[in-house]
Amino acid sequence: MGESRDRDAVTRKMWTERRASEKRRVRERENGREKRKAANEERTVRRRRNANALSTRTTKRKKEDGKLRLLHLHSLQNIVLCLPNYCIL
Helix, strand or coil: CHHHHHHHHHHHHHHHHHHHHHHHHHHHHHHHHHHHHHHHHHHHHHHHHHHHHHHHHEEEEHHHHHHHHHHHHHHHHHCCCEEECCCCC
């Protein structure tokens, strides 16, 4: 009689430990999933930010190049090019 009670206690303990380890595994899996999801979101945000910064830099550079070209044209228009035989205005 006492022996069967001991066996029941051992069985209960085994099932309790099994359930606890299963819960722990599920929790760890979910934590890992959350961490991966967060890392992916962070990566996406970083990638988007870099792309935006790159396009902004490109746009700025194009604008500056355009302004420089205009300045260059205006300065060329104002230069009087004199060669030995004739002058070009």
